Amino acid sequence: xxxxxxxxxxxxxxxxxxxxxxxxxxxxxxxxxxxxxxxxxxxxxxxxxxxxxxxxxxxxxxxxxxxxxxxxxxxxxxxxxxxxxxxxxxxxxxxxxxxxxxxxxxxxxxxxxxxxxxxxxxxxxxxxxxxxxxxxxxxxxxxxxxxxxxxxxxxxxxxxxxxxxxxxxxxxxxxxxxxxxxxxxxxxxxxxxxxxxxxxxxxxxx
Numbered sequence: 001x002x003x004x005x006x007x008x009x010x011x012x013x014x015x016x017x018x019x020x021x022x023x024x025x026x027x028x029x030x031x032x033x034x035x036x037x038x039x040x041x042x043x044x045x046x047x048x049x050x051x052x053x054x055x056x057x058x059x060x061x062x063x064x065x066x067x068x069x070x071x072x073x074x075x076x077x078x079x080x081x082x083x084x085x086x087x088x089x090x091x092x093x094x095x096x097x098x099x100x101x102x103x104x105x106x107x108x109x110x111x112x113x114x115x116x117x118x119x120x121x122x123x124x125x126x127x128x129x130x131x132x133x134x135x136x137x138x139x140x141x142x143x144x145x146x147x148x149x150x151x152x153x154x155x156x157x158x159x160x161x162x163x164x165x166x167x168x169x170x171x172x173x174x175x176x177x178x179x180x181x182x183x184x185x186x187x188x189x190x191x192x193x194x195x196x197x198x199x200x201x202x203x204x205x206x
Contacts, residue, residue, distance in 0.1 A: 014052055014062075016042040021063045026104035030115040035059060061125050064112050067105055068129040075133060079140045086144050087196040094189050097167060106171045113168075134164045148199050166192075 020041035024033050035056050039046040053059040078084070078092055100106045116123035138160035145151045151159055170185035179185055 013042075013044060013048060015066075017044065017049060017052060017059065018063050018066045021059050022067065022104060022108055025060070025063070025111055026107045030060070030111045033060070057119065057121060060112070060115070061122065063108070064122075064125050064129060067108065068132070071100075071105070072129075072132050072136075075136050079136050085200060086140065086147065087193050087200055089140065090193040090196055091190075093167075094186070094193065097170065097186065097189070101171075101174060107175065109168075110171060110175055130164065130168075134160050137163050148203055 017038060020038045021033070024038050024041065028034075028037075033056065035049045036046055038059065039049050042048075049056075049059055053062050074096065075093075078089055078096075081089070084092070097106075100109075112122060112126050116126045138156045141151060141154075141156035141159040141163075144159075145156060154162070166189060170189055173179055173183060173185045
């Protein structure tokens with residue numbers, strides 16, 4: 001019984017620290033992230049971060065994995081739902097992008113991507129997380145190829161790469177404020193859903 005209580009307490013502390021780190025990373029960026037500030041925000045001694053995660057890097061890596069598990073589960077449920085047409089899945093993915101902007105996940109992801117350029121350990125975790133998402137997109141593209149008979153000149157893998165770049169690029173443009181300068185990246189993603197609906201209608205009309 002005592003072991004269960006200890007394990008539950010550790011899991012609770014882990015989550016408190018990860019949620020505090022998520023907020024700090026969103027507010028201050030990777031360079032400004034302080035383990036002391038994270039510990040203070042979580043209401044625990046600084047030693048708890050070293051005990052649970054070892055270092056700032058360990059904390060950030062654990063944070064990305066923590067968030068990525070949640071998001072991949074959501075995306076897997078979306079693309080694996082047989083009741084949704086591809087256009088409806090695309091619309092929902094665009095809705096999720098808005099949710100992720102509001103929750104701060106987009107900022108966290110972009111900070112992690114930037115940090116990965118100089119940190120191989122972060123890069124490995126980010127690559128693994130992104131490839132999990134890209135694999136889901138590629139599977140959806142394979143199903144679309146069967147449904148529509150073609151993806152034009154693109155392979156499912158190429159299509160998955162383009163979609164991933166479109167969403168990550170839209171996130172970057174949003175954070176940079178480029179949309180406000182006249183480059184409607186998120187609206188462009190929404191329009192792809194309209195294109196898919198046209199393809200679906202044409203397929204039904206055959």
